[in-house]
Amino acid sequence: MHIGRLYAEAFRNLDTLEWRPHRHFNLITGDNGQGKTNLLEALSVAAGLRSFRTAKLGDCVRFGADKATVAVQLERQAVRVDLAVQFRASGRRLFLDGRAVSGAADYLGRLVVVLFVPSDLHLPHGEPDQRRRYLDRVVFNHDAAHLLDLRQYERVLTSRNALLKQHKVAPIDPQMLDVYDVLLARHGAVVARRRLDVLRHFTPQVREVFARLAPAGLEADLRYVPKGFASEEAADEATLLLALRGQRTRDLALGYTSRGPHRDDLEFVLAGRPAHAHASQGQSRTLVLALKIAEIQSLEAALGEPPVLLMDDVSSELDEHRNRALMTCIDALGGQVFLTTTDAAHIRVAAPRQIMDMRAGALHPGPTFGRGGQGSTGPENELQDITGGSE
Amino acid sequence: MQLPLAIERLAALMGKLPGVGDRTAQRLALHVLGQPSEYAQALAQALAELHGAVRFCSRCHHLSTAALCGICANPHRDGRLLCVVEDVPDLLAIERSGEFGGLYHVLHGVLSPLRGVGPRDLTLEDLVRRVDEEAPEEVILATSVSVEGEATASYIQTLLRGRSVRLSRIASGVPQGTDLEYLDQGTLGRAMRARQPLERG
Numbered sequence: 080m081h082i083g084r085l086y087a088e089a090f091r092n093l094d095t096l097e098w099r100p101h102r103h104f105n106l107i108t109g110d111n112g113q114g115k116t117n118l119l120e121a122l123s124v125a126a127g128l129r130s131f132r133t134a135k136l137g138d139c140v141r142f143g144a145d146k147a148t149v150a151v152q153l154e155r156q157a158v159r160v161d162l163a164v165q166f167r168a169s170g171r172r173l174f175l176d177g178r179a180v181s182g183a184a185d186y187l188g189r190l191v192v193v194l195f196v197p198s199d200l201h202l203p204h205g206e207p208d209q210r211r212r213y214l215d216r217v218v219f220n221h222d223a224a225h226l227l228d229l230r231q232y233e234r235v236l237t238s239r240n241a242l243l244k245q246h247k248v249a250p251i252d253p254q255m256l257d258v259y260d261v262l263l264a265r266h267g268a269v270v271a272r273r274r275l276d277v278l279r280h281f282t283p284q285v286r287e288v289f290a291r292l293a294p295a296g297l298e299a300d301l302r303y304v305p306k307g308f309a310s311e312e313a314a315d316e317a318t319l320l321l322a323l324r325g326q327r328t329r330d331l332a333l334g335y336t337s338r339g340p341h342r343d344d345l346e347f348v349l350a351g352r353p354a355h356a357h358a359s360q361g362q363s364r365t366l367v368l369a370l371k372i373a374e375i376q377s378l379e380a381a382l383g384e385p386p387v388l389l390m391d392d393v394s395s396e397l398d399e400h401r402n403r404a405l406m407t408c409i410d411a412l413g414g415q416v417f418l419t420t421t422d423a424a425h426i427r428v429a430a431p432r433q434i435m436d437m438r439a440g441a442l443h444p445g446p447t448f449g450r451g452g453q454g455s456t457g458p459e460n461e462l463q464d465i466t467g468g469s470e
Numbered sequence: 471m472q473l474p475l476a477i478e479r480l481a482a483l484m485g486k487l488p489g490v491g492d493r494t495a496q497r498l499a500l501h502v503l504g505q506p507s508e509y510a511q512a513l514a515q516a517l518a519e520l521h522g523a524v525r526f527c528s529r530c531h532h533l534s535t536a537a538l539c540g541i542c543a544n545p546h547r548d549g550r551l552l553c554v555v556e557d558v559p560d561l562l563a564i565e566r567s568g569e570f571g572g573l574y575h576v577l578h579g580v581l582s583p584l585r586g587v588g589p590r591d592l593t594l595e596d597l598v599r600r601v602d603e604e605a606p607e608e609v610i611l612a613t614s615v616s617v618e619g620e621a622t623a624s625y626i627q628t629l630l631r632g633r634s635v636r637l638s639r640i641a642s643g644v645p646q647g648t649d650l651e652y653l654d655q656g657t658l659g660r661a662m663r664a665r666q667p668l669e670r671g
Contacts, residue, residue, distance in 0.1 A: 184654065224655050234617045241583035252589055255581065258624040262617065 080191065080384055081415035082122070083159070084152040089144035090124075091117040092440040100417065101433035102154075104409070106426055107419045108445055109437035115419035118437065119194070119389045122417060125149045125162055126190040126387070128171070128183055137168035150174075153190050156384065160189055188223060191386040193375050195393050202370070203354040203363040207344040213370075214303075214345045218277045220378050225273050232266040232340065239263055240335045247334055256327065263339060264320035270340045271305065272314035278303055278345075284377060289369035292404050299366055300348040306338045313343060361398070368401055372408050385414025394418070394425035403427070477503065529600070531576040531593045533558055541565075541574060548572045552606040554597065554626060556580050556613050564612065572610075575600060580618040581625055589625065598629055608636040615642045615660075 081103075087096040092114045107115050120130055120139065130139055140147040150163035163174040164186075172179060173186045180186055202210060218225045239259040245251050282301045289299040305313035312318040322338055323330075330337055347354035347366055354363055378386045388409065394402050406428050409416055413430075420426055423434070434445035473481075477499050485495035502510055526532070527539035534540070541547055551572025555561050561574050577592045601609060611626055613619035623639055630637060643661030644653065653661075 224659060227656050231617060235621075238583045238617065238621065245583065245586075254625065254628050255583070255589065257628055258581075258621050259583075261624055262621055 080153060080155040080382075080387060082151050082190070082387060083154045085122065085125075086150040086163075087118075087121045087148065089141040089147040090121045090149055091139055091141060091147075093117050093121065093141075094441045096442060098435075098442055100415070101431065102415055103413070104428055104430040104432035105415070105417045106423065106432055106434045106445070107417065107437055107442075108421070108423050108434065109419075110421060113437045114440040115437045116391050117440075118442075119391050119417060119419060121149045122151070122387070122389055123192055123194055125151045125164060126192040128164060128173075128187065131194055131196060135168075136166045136171060140167060151190060155189070162186065162190060191220075191378060191382060192389050193371070193378060193386050195371050195388070195390040197392060197396050199371070200364055200367050200393075200396055202367050203347045203358060207342070210345040210347075211341075211343065214274055214278075217281055217374055217377070218274055220374070220381055221277045221280070222273060225270075228266065228269050228273065232263070232270050235259060235262045235266050236336060236339070236341055243330055243336070244334045246331050260320060260323040260327075263336070264316050264323055267319050267340045268314050268316040271303075271319075271343065274340070274343075275303055275310065275314050281373065281377060284373040285369050288372045288376070289366060292365050292369055292401070293362070297350055297362070299354075299369060300351075302346040302348055304344045304346045305340070306342045306344070313340065361401075364397060365401060368397070368405060372405075375408070375412065379412070379414075385412045387414060388412070388416040388418075390416065390418045392419050392421065394420055395422060530574045531578060531596070532561060532574060546571075549604060550607040551610065552600070552604070552608070553610045553612050556619070556622070560612065560614075573606075577613070577622070580613060580616075580622045582618045582621075592622075594626070594629060597626070601630060601633060601635055606635060608638060610638050610640060612640045 082100055083102075085096065085098045085100060087093050089095075096118075107118060109115050116132075120132060124130055124136065124139065128136075130136060133139065146165055146167040148163065148165045150161065153160045153162055161174070161176050163177075165172045165174070173183065174180065175186060175189075198205075202213060215225065215229060239256070242251055242255055242259060278301060285301055286299055289297075293299070303310045303313065307322060308318060319339070323336075326337055347358075347363075349358045349362055349366065354366060358366065375386065375388065394405070397405065402425060406426070410429050416430075418426065419437075436443045436445040472478075473496075477496075480502065481492075481495040481499040484490055484498045485492055487495075490498070502513065523535060524533055525535070527534040527542055528537050529542045530539060532539040532541060536543070548571045551570070552575060553564065553570060553572055554575045554577060555564065556577055556579065558576060561576060564570050564574075575593070575597050577594070577597075579587055579592050581587055581589065581592070600606075609626075609630065611623040613622045627637060641664060643657065643664055644650065650658065
């Protein structure tokens with residue numbers, strides 16, 4: 080799949096933008112604060128209706144504007160679909176081929192992107208919730224039903240937590256907690272089961288990619304670490320229920336549910352030891368790179384075509400060797416890539432490309448550089464690339 | 471343009487009805503004004519008598535004019551079946567289906583810790599008493615298929631534990647006349663899990 084056209088209006092600092100990106104490789108250069116990340120953010124909002132920087136889409140509306148619009152023309156296996164999202168502080172409207180659609184379910188899943196931002200590099204050392212979100216995204220890519228199950232689990236969880244909090248004010252009916260223990264165990268087992276199932280396929284992929292990137296002999300692994308159980312028990316409803324009952328006194332004192340799939344962790348393992356404690360910075364970066372590449376490959380297998388890649392200034396964080404590995408992967412992928420950088424010298428790909436320069440929220444055709452020397456890759460050449468049999 | 475106070479007041483009251491906005495409320499008020507005054511009289515009388523004339527059935531908590539509602543007072547209803555519903559509209563929907571000849575019990579809500587609705591806010595004590603006194607053979611839990619509806623059904627299950635009554639939960643799955651391809655994945659998933667065996671021809 081690729082984006083044939085992008086339109087953005089009143090999105091953060093971006094000027095009203097109408098752009099026909101290259102179908103393979105788009106490099107966006109520019110100094111910090113010019114709007115490069117905003118452009119990637121606009122694309123990720125068009126894909127997933129969520130921003131990777133803020134929980135409230137309303138924050139993306141340019142100051143003083145009433146609403147923002149992002150529209151993309153998506154080409155997927157030669158079928159063109161127009162996706163548009165219009166949002167303001169109070170809500171959002173979605174359009175498919177110009178017609179309003181009511182539910183996100185009809186909209187999501189058409190444009191599929193993989194995002195790679197510098198903060199991803201902290202994944203091995205960061206907070207468990209970041210790793211859980213990563214895992215749930217990988218699981219969702221395999222099985223869209225995961226999102227619904229996760230939401231239901233969260234609804235039961237917030238209900239149980241509300242009960243625990245009420246107990247601090249006035250004693251609650253213990254039978255109510257019994258009921259929510261049973262429901263939480265039932266929905267929690269579904270969530271954990273699916274995570275474990277997907278990891279069984281996904282972990283070997285990560286191991287394989289890592290082995291290609293890392294020095295010979297160094298092995299990586301992923302381990303699902305439920306808080307307080309062995310990993311296979313996490314998906315067992317009866318075990319979960321027993322644990323919830325066992326921790327009730329503590330949960331009542333805390334006012335929240337102290338264990339369950341919402342607290343489980345995905346541990347990254349290097350040479351048999353937990354990466355968060357033992358990996359060097361370089362090793363953990365290689366690990367994250369392997370995770371991202373494996374995520375892209377698993378999505379490609381699921382979709383039957385490569386997803387669109389959005390990479391925000393990642394190359395400057397990687398050394399020469401890892402950068403080359405990443406660029407090789409991008410070349411091999413053959414899908415559409417949007418890559419921002421402050422220093423174009425990092426970027427060496429063989430794929431046909433378009434270079435744009437972001438200055439104060441406006442995109443300008445960029446300079447020529449890099450290998451190949453096929454001349455300018457402005458919009459005119461991009462058209463030639465599309466029509467001129469670069470496939 | 472200002473309207474006479476009598477119209478403004480009626481419009482303001484109409485505007486409190488669900489699904490009625492300011493402009494519709496004004497249109498309704500003007501419409502009532504445009505009708506013969508007998509209509510307004512009849513409407514006013516119907517409204518005035520509403521609360522005095524309607525009460526809850528002392529047995530099942532359905533809306534009623536007498537101590538017992540029409541369903542509970544009907545000797546042809548099957549007292550061996552007791553169907554628990556969240557609210558009156560749910561009862562009416564099941565009645566329209568014509569599939570159920572037993573008695574009802576209306577909870578007037580669902581358990582929801584998030585909205586502060588606890589067991590005492592529902593008619594659960596009466597339900598337990600009815601099961602003990604009327605000894606139905608089967609209690610059908612027809613609360614909605616949502617987290618709150620499931621929690622309420624589970625809670626009733628705990629309340630009735632140790633009693634000999636049979637408990638059942640209404641099925642959920644594929645609606646009649648629906649193409650599978652248009653079903654949401656949650657519904658379809660549940661329908662797959664709750665599939666029914668067929669007799670071998």
